[in-house]
Amino acid sequence: MPSHVSADRSAAQPPGRGSVDALITQTRRLKGDMDAVRQDAQGDAADPQGRWQRALYDLALHQLNDLDTHLGQLRDGPPPVPTADPVPAAPAVSRRAALLSRVGTAEWNLLTDEAVWSEELYRILGRDPAAPPLTLDELPSLVLDEDRPKLTAMVTDCLVDARPIDGEFRVVRPGGEVRTVHMMGEPVLDGEGGTASMWAVVRDVSELRRSQRAVRESRDSLQHQRHRAQTEHRLAVELREAVLPPWRGSPRLAHQGPRSLDVAAHYLPAATTSLIGGDWYDALELSDGQTLLSVGDLTGHGPAVASNTAMLLGALRGMAMAGTQPAQLLSWLNQLMDAATQPSLGSAVSCRYRPDTRTLLWAQAGHPAPLLFRDGTGRRLNAPEGVFLGATSRAAYGQAEETLEEGDLLLLHTDALAPVDRLLGLAPRLAGARTAQDCVRMVVAECGESAREDDACVLVARVTR
The missing domain is CATH 3.60.40.10 (PPM-type phosphatase domain)
Incomplete structure (x- = not known):
């Protein structure tokens, strides 16, 4: 594949090992404190305020676990690609994003119509690693019908107008399971400024969105309960004052x-x-x-x-x-x-x-x-x-x-x-x-x-x- 540069910036160099170790130590200490508070806060599951608090605790702990994993991979660098791996190595520009957990990478060459997927992307989409990666034209076949226009618009803007890709859509795995993924990507320009390929980072955010949805629903339930309690209180006061x-x-x-x-x-x-x-x-x-x-x-x-x-x-x-x-x-x-x-x-x-x-x-x-x-x-x-x-x-x-x-x-x-x-x-x-x-x-x-x-x-x- 021809060499290329990113449309906006070159790959950043990882920070020093010692500073990342310090961040990892702080993150794990905070994880322990958060988990202890979460355990102490277990209450009545029927209480909307309790559900909202537990959902927030779970979301915070989930994000701290992600941060711990991200920092560990940032310290250790990209994992080596096994020689027996049937999947071609991901391009250098996309390896920087492989430092994230539950993240896959891909690059589509517009000149040769070739595609390169990382192992993690195969796992996210539930595809057989031995199967060839899907082309940009085939990719929408994995997406829910109502989300396909969103994906098509993002890819078109990237290829035609050189706009970065940043959006979410839902994919259907072979067993029927629906997962939410977040895609970020950029066009890769050739020496003459034309679009030679497009790379993308695809992250499975299903659990994160589930946690956020639980927080939102619990918060809405709590607000509804408070509004109902205020209404009932006002009615009770009016009845009491009447008699x-x-x-x-x-x-x-x-x-x-x-x-x-x-x-x-x-x-x-x-x-x-x-x-x-x-x-x-x-x-x-x-x-x-x-x-x-x-x-x-x-x-x-x-x-x-x-x-x-x-x-x-x-x-x-x-x-x-x-x-x-x-x-x-x-x-x-x-x-x-x-x-x-x-x-x-x-x-x-x-x-x-x-x-x-x-x-x-x-x-x-x-x-x-x-x-x-x-x-x-x-x-x-x-x-x-x-x-x-x-x-x-x-x-x-x-x-x-x-x-x-x-x-x-x-x-x-x-x-x-x-x-x-x-x-x-x-x-x-x-x-x-x-x-x-x-x-x-x-x-x-x-x-x-x-x-x-x-x-x-x-x-x-x-x-x-």
Whole structure:
């Protein structure tokens, strides 16, 4: 084959052996560190963020392995061509690219129509090394139909306009396996400036593209999950605010007569998650002058729980307005939850206060009992029997009665607020508070800053007359 020069530059000389050895040492140390981090990062395969992280680790390790191989071959130089090799030796201009792993080289002579392929190119394309290399006209027969125009355009631009080749296409191996290859090449000019031949470097990038695709798909899945989580969070917040509007000061109850209770409440979101839980509170002055006080908690998080909370509160208020007593009210709520299309468990405490006798009738369903504070001390009310809402279809609930005094303070809460002993320890401070809202502020200041794992509610009612 006639001697030739590259269309853009001559072959570069390899760097010194010592500097490459240093790079190899650094690369292998980095490979070990990366592999250790990758092993430590193994997590839930169903988690999109975990899949995305593992895909990135795999891609980085894959590229470091390539770099290690490339540097080793750069240090050692081109491998010798066996004398028994039936494949003609690759031209000098293409041997510089054979330093890459999974890389084949080829040169097509336009004057003699001869082709020279390296052994690695035969392996990449799945061809028999004993078979003659394909000419430029025959090469598209290995390429997928939809990628052939791309290859034809690249080769034409190289031969006609002396443009470098740099592009990817997919080839079909004899067994039907599809591989992605990246081709880089240049025209080789003769002494008169005409195109004498074309050389090319063909690299199998199938695994690299697979790793990159895994990173991209995992990233897209993670972004989709985050967008869905943000949407669900916004919907849950809107539902919660619709049924649990924030109370600032004592709520205005429906009855316009003299108030017998000063009521305030507060919802505390979880500190360790952005998910909206199922804690709720409610206070409602009824048409007969009595007052409904209740708090509860539904299991789970998100819009479905917020929707169930809205359903439960609607039923609770409707039955209370109809005069249903606390024990019967919880019994019917239990049946309602048991018959729901999305059954769930919940706890609740329901109180009905009669101002004329200062009597509190109450019942509970697997919920912490109310706390009664009087004269600077506090105690937990003795709880009647009651199982979780939704636990069994025909549950019976007991009912208790407590006589209150003017100045008494009743505290209802969900179990994630704080331990009962901690709440009872606030008794001396609560005794000096002037309003129910002041009491709520004290409770929130004491319990609201902790790194709680779940949301919580507190409702305070002070007997004013």
